[in-house]
Amino acid sequence: MSVYLQKPFLFKSFFKFLIIYLIAAFILLLIDFTIIIITVIYYVWLFVIIFLVYFSITFFILKIKSQNYNRLILKDLPFFLNNLANDLDRNMSLKIALENKVDNSIIGMKVKKALSLVKKGHSLENALYIVSKDSYDLSRTFNQLIDILSVGSKNKATNLRLLAESITEEQNYLIKKYATKLNLITLIFVIVSAVVPAMFLMFLLVASNFLEITFSSLTVIVVSVVLFPLIDMFLLLIMKSNNP
Amino acid sequence: MINKFFEETNKIIESNLVLFILINLVVIFIFYLFNLSILFSVALALALDILFIIFKIFYIQYQFQVRKKALEVGLIDEVLKISSIPKKDIKLVFSKLINSNNKIISEEFLWAYKKIEKGHSLKDIFSILKKKYNSEILNRFLDLIITSVNTGSVSSQDYKNLAKTFLKSKELINDRKSLLLMQKYTIIFAGGLIVPGILGVIISLVKKLGEDVDLTLIGLNASTSLYSVAYYCSIIYIIEYVIISSIYLSLLEDESKNIIIYLILLLPVSLLIFFVSKFLL
Numbered sequence: 001m002s003v004y005l006q007k008p009f010l011f012k013s014f015f016k017f018l019i020i021y022l023i024a025a026f027i028l029l030l031i032d033f034t035i036i037i038i039t040v041i042y043y044v045w046l047f048v049i050i051f052l053v054y055f056s057i058t059f060f061i062l063k064i065k066s067q068n069y070n071r072l073i074l075k076d077l078p079f080f081l082n083n084l085a086n087d088l089d090r091n092m093s094l095k096i097a098l099e100n101k102v103d104n105s106i107i108g109m110k111v112k113k114a115l116s117l118v119k120k121g122h123s124l125e126n127a128l129y130i131v132s133k134d135s136y137d138l139s140r141t142f143n144q145l146i147d148i149l150s151v152g153s154k155n156k157a158t159n160l161r162l163l164a165e166s167i168t169e170e171q172n173y174l175i176k177k178y179a180t181k182l183n184l185i186t187l188i189f190v191i192v193s194a195v196v197p198a199m200f201l202m203f204l205l206v207a208s209n210f211l212e213i214t215f216s217s218l219t220v221i222v223v224s225v226v227l228f229p230l231i232d233m234f235l236l237l238i239m240k241s242n243n244p
Numbered sequence: 245m246i247n248k249f250f251e252e253t254n255k256i257i258e259s260n261l262v263l264f265i266l267i268n269l270v271v272i273f274i275f276y277l278f279n280l281s282i283l284f285s286v287a288l289a290l291a292l293d294i295l296f297i298i299f300k301i302f303y304i305q306y307q308f309q310v311r312k313k314a315l316e317v318g319l320i321d322e323v324l325k326i327s328s329i330p331k332k333d334i335k336l337v338f339s340k341l342i343n344s345n346n347k348i349i350s351e352e353f354l355w356a357y358k359k360i361e362k363g364h365s366l367k368d369i370f371s372i373l374k375k376k377y378n379s380e381i382l383n384r385f386l387d388l389i390i391t392s393v394n395t396g397s398v399s400s401q402d403y404k405n406l407a408k409t410f411l412k413s414k415e416l417i418n419d420r421k422s423l424l425l426m427q428k429y430t431i432i433f434a435g436g437l438i439v440p441g442i443l444g445v446i447i448s449l450v451k452k453l454g455e456d457v458d459l460t461l462i463g464l465n466a467s468t469s470l471y472s473v474a475y476y477c478s479i480i481y482i483i484e485y486v487i488i489s490s491i492y493l494s495l496l497e498d499e500s501k502n503i504i505i506y507l508i509l510l511l512p513v514s515l516l517i518f519f520v521s522k523f524l525l
Contacts, residue, residue, distance in 0.1 A: 064495075075413065079384060082409050086402050103387070161405075168412050175419045182423060186430045193434055197481060198442040201474050205450040208470050217473045224477040229484040236492040239427065243496075244420060 017054045024050055053230060060237040067241065069106070073138050074171055076107045081141070081164035085157035095124065110138065141167070174244040185239055193232045197224060260300070267292050302505065311348055316381050318346030320407055320414075323385055327403035334366075334393055366393060381410050424496050432510065435489040440514040443478045444521030450474075482518055486510045 024046055080101060087097035095118070102112045110131045117127035125146050132139040141163065148159045204220060207213040268289045275285035322344055326337055341353035356369045370386040384406055451471065490506035 075380075078409050078413060079406075082405050086405060089401075100391075164409065165412075168416060171416050172419070175416065175423060179423055182426065186427065190430065190434050190438060193485060194439040194442050197439075197478075198446045201443065201478065202446050202450065205471060205474055206453075209450075209453075215470060217470070220470065220473050220477055224474070225480050225484070228481055229488060232485060233488050236431075236488060240492065240495055243424070 013055075013058060017051065020054060021047055021050050056234065057237070060234075060241050063241045064237075067243070070135055070137060072106050073135050074167065076105050077137065077141055077167050078164040080105075080107045081145075081160045081167070084145075085160040085164075088160065089157045107138070137167075171244070178242065178244045181242070185235075185242075189232075189235050189239065192235055193228075196231075197228050200224070200228075260296075263296070264293060267296065298504070302501075312377055312379055314346065315348045315352070315377065316379055318344060318349045319381050319385060320410060322346070322349060323381075323403050323407040323410075327400045327407065329400070334389070337389065337392075366390060384410070428493055428496055431489050431493060432506075435486050435510050436513045437517060439485055440482050440518035441521045443482065444518040447475055447478055448522045479515070479518070482514050483511065486514050 025043055028042065028046060083101060084097050087100055088094070092100075095115075098111050099115060102108050102115070114124070114127040114131045117130060118124055122130070128142040128146060129139070132142045144163055145160070148156055148163070200223065204215055208215055271285050271289040271292065274288075275282070322341060326340055329336055329340070338353060338357045342350055342357060344350045344353070352373060356373060359369045360366055367390060370390060374383050374386060388402060388406060486507065490503045490510060493506050494500055494502040
């Protein structure tokens with residue numbers, strides 16, 4: 001799990017949440033004074049809803065960020081491994097080959113950090129392990145890289161190229177797996193975003209006219225202006241966080 | 245980013261000064277014809293100027309993306325061609341690129357060659373090109389040329405490997421894009437057509453039902469206040485839905501600026517469909 005997912009539960013996030021709650025409570029208080037009387041229970045519900053919504057959104061946003069970060073690493077990895085294989089083909093040592101890979105890309109920066117740790121006295125294996133902690137894919141690749149090089153086989157470059165190919169194939173598999181899920185997710189999204197609100201409206205108007213079931217205006221407003229868009233938003237966030 | 249926006253705005257104003265003056269003159273003429281207030285005409289002129297700048301910025305960016313894509317497509321072919329040169333002489337590589345069938349590659353590398361001939365360093369010129377296009381394949385290709393010049397150890401196989409890895413990576417990106425495209429069209433279709441259409445039909449259906457059936461005959465009262473609450477809530481829901489969809493679509497494309505484009509396109513269409521479908525029944 002990436003380090004990004006540990007962040008929503010920091011003190012700063014709770015502070016932000018409290019500010020949002022206070023603003024919402026103030027708006028509710030204004031409504032209470034001017035339009036309709038609002039009981040204390042509404043403030044409790046407001047707290048619960050904002051708490052759930054705020055931390056779910058934060059969780060999803062951080063998950064999406066973490067995924068984007070991993071995607072950038074996965075995009076660079078095949079190029080990195082192939083370039084490394086090219087250098088090893090020229091009989092360069094791993095350390096020099098890694099020094100050649102220092103650039104502005106995420107992996108380039110990670111390699112730079114690892115090499116600086118080596119200068120401080122860490123072993124190369126340990127340095128690569130430390131810098132790749134925040135990404136599962138990078139850590140896995142570095143482990144395999146160290147393994148390939150420590151075995152001392154003659155075809156190191158070939159093995160690295162095979163590793164690059166396996167990473168590409170794995171991404172390909174993930175895309176295909178997501179494609180099979182996508183149809184169902186899309187269907188659910190269309191039903192929830194269009195059919196459910198329409199059914200609710202139909203039920204609401206027919207039931208209030210013909211069945212004499214009473215609905216308060218506040219319930220209608222909360223359900224259709226707050227609840228439905230929130231459900232839509234969460235569905236889209238789930239879709240986005242599952243994108244390969 | 246804000247600085248870049250102002251830079252681009254400045255450039256547009258400088259290059260389209262005549263057009264801006266014309267727009268403002270037209271607005272003043274309208275003011276003269278319709279006896280509009282000065283404040284209104286100035287506001288109208290400003291709004292038109294801003295609209296023109298926004299469209300121009302998006303048009304420039306679109307043109308640049310088309311150019312970048314053409315360069316990337318052409319570059320893969322060129323890398324494969326270069327990989328067949330037995331000896332990697334930099335002049336030979338440049339002559340291949342300058343004589344490329346792809347106009348953009350030919351133009352850019354001719355410019356780079358002329359600069360290098362004048363004495364500029366290869367690294368500096370290539371970093372200008374990298375900064376200009378911010379293209380992954382171009383960056384990697386230029387890095388390979390720099391390594392080739394510095395170490396002299398880059399082989400044909402390295403160029404072939406670069407093209408091969410890039411083609412595989414491109415294939416993955418294309419697969420992902422086609423998947424996201426499906427999602428994108430579903431959301432656009434749902435936001436622009438299904439959601440407002442269904443809501444509009446339901447609203448008009450219930451209204452018709454209330455009008456056609458005399459509820460007082462069976463001892464019931466039509467709740468008109470609830471109907472108007474539901475009606476306005478539907479409009480707000482559609483607007484919210486379009487905003488959420490636009491944000492999501494721009495997230496899919498990793499382009500936050502596209503929110504405005506989707507909002508401009510989807511909001512009027514969905515509201516129009518809502519009001520049109522209201523009158524269908």
